[in-house]
Every structure is written in C-alpha cells, then in structure tokens.
Amino acid sequence: MAVRKILTYPDEVLRKPAEPVADIDGRLQQLINDMADTMYHAPGIGLAGNQVGAPCRVIIFDVSAKDEPRDLCVVINPEIIESGGEVASEEGCLSVVDYSAEIKRAQFVTVKGFDREGNPVLLKKEGLPAIVLQHEIDHLNGKLFIDHISRLKRELYKRRLRKKLKEKRPRRL
Ligand code: NI
Numbered sequence: 001m002a003v004r005k006i007l008t009y010p011d012e013v014l015r016k017p018a019e020p021v022a023d024i025d026g027r028l029q030q031l032i033n034d035m036a037d038t039m040y041h042a043p044g045i046g047l048a049g050n051q052v053g054a055p056c057r058v059i060i061f062d063v064s065a066k067d068e069p070r071d072l073c074v075v076i077n078p079e080i081i082e083s084g085g086e087v088a089s090e091e092g093c094l095s096v097v098d099y100s101a102e103i104k105r106a107q108f109v110t111v112k113g114f115d116r117e118g119n120p121v122l123l124k125k126e127g128l129p130a131i132v133l134q135h136e137i138d139h140l141n142g143k144l145f146i147d148h149i150s151r152l153k154r155e156l157y158k159r160r161l162r163k164k165l166k167e168k169r170p171r172r173l
Contacts, residue, residue, distance in 0.1 A: 002034050002037060003034070003037050003038050003041045004034050004035070004037075004038045004052040004053070005052065005053070006038060006042065006047075006051055006052060006094050006095060007050075007051055007052070007053055007095060008094075008095050008096070008097050009095055009096050009097070009161070010158075010161075011095075013050060013053055013055065014051065014095055014139070014142065014144065015142045016050065016055060016142050017140065017141050017142045018048070018049055018050045018055045018056050018057045018139075018140040018141075018142075019055055019056055019057065020056075020057050020077050021056050021057055021058060021076050021077055021114075024076065024114070024116065024117070024118045028056075028058070028076075028116075029116065031049065031052075031054050031056075031058065032058060032060065032074055032116055034052065035047050035049065035054075035058070035060050036060055036072055038052055039060060039061075039062070039094075040062075040070075042094050044094045045061055045062060045063055045128075045132060046059065046060065046061035046062075046132040046136045047059070047060050047061070047094065047136070048136045048137075048139030048140050049140070050140065050142075051094060051095050051139060057076065057077045057140050058074065058075070058076050059074075059075050059078055059133075059136035059137065059139070059140065060072060060073065060074050060075075060136075061073050061129065061132045061133070063128050073123075073129075074115060074116045075111065075113040075114070075115070075121065075123065075133075076113055076114040076115070076116065076118075077113050077114055078111050078112070078136075078140070079111065079112050079113060079137075080109050080110070080111055080133070080134070080137060081111070081112050082109065082110035083106035083109045083110070084106060084107065084108055085106055085107025085108055086104055086105070086106065086107055087104070087105055087107040087127070087130075087131070088102050088103065088104045088105075089102065089105070089128075089131055090103075091103045091131070091135060091145045092145075093144060093145050093146075095139075095144065096144060096145065096146055097161070097164075098161075098164075099146070099157050099161075101145070101146070101149045101153065103145050103148045103149070104148070105130070105131050105134050105135075106130065106134060107126060107127070107130065108124070108125065108126040108127075108130050109123075109124075109125055109130045109133055109134060110122065110123065110124050110125075111123045111125070111133050111137070
C-alpha cells in the first residue's frame, strides 16, 4: 500500500489513451490498492490509472458521504454502453490544480467492465456516480474535464497556471 504521485496538467501522460488490462494479476491488485490509498489521501472521489502514471484502463471511485463507511468501487476496462439525459455540475480534478468549472454530462450511464476479481459488472448509475464514471473514463481516453469548457475559459486557466508555475520556480543564482 502506498500513496503515489498524482500527475497534473499539462503532463503529457494524461493525454495518452490508456491500454486495456489484459491480466488481472498481483501487479494490478497492487496498483488498485495504491490508487485507493492515493485517492483517499488526496482526498478525492475518483481516480484513473493514468493519473498515477499507470497507463492501463482501471478506474476507482467512492461517492459515499463522509459519515458513511467507505464504499470503494473498482472498474477494469470500463465502457459506457448507454447514456442519456443531461446534467450540469461543478467539477474539479486531482490532476487539474486549483480549478473547477460547470460541466455538462449525461445524467445517467450504463457502464460495463470487470471488478478486481475479474467478474463482469454492469453499473447503472445516475447523478454523482454517473458524473464520476464519465469523468474517470474520459481520463482513460486522455481527456480532461477542461476539454469540455470553452476555449476562452481554458486559455484563461492555462495563463493563470503558467503564471503560477513561474512564481513557484526557484530562482537559479
Ligand atoms: Ni479527474
């Protein structure tokens, strides 16, 4: 178990589509355990494999309330097979520092994939878990939530981030 480093925009790894998982082996279980540690530590409610530099199609999420017991959900090779409706909500991302924006998503989705034991799963979700599933599956396809906002808003964010990174850079004497 270990907390891994979360890659942040504009890291190019986040832009590469992740590869399907071929073997659900010990290495993958280790990755899932580390991803859970990393997500809860952050804290966040969802994480995709490529966010911790593992370019494979695994997502995890936990949308349980703070006063409820943890409810970790793992989906390997997730695929949206049905979606409908529309909902707009404020989204942020562990890989997009200091930014959130209102994003339109499908209101409900049906996702198929496998659990960590390799059993096929079919998730029918609405509301927050549906939004999280779409957000995390976007990650596996190299897409970030800021790709859903207007070009102008994205440029403003990039400018702000560049400024921030510049300020952070230590002076070389
Ligand atoms: Ni994210």
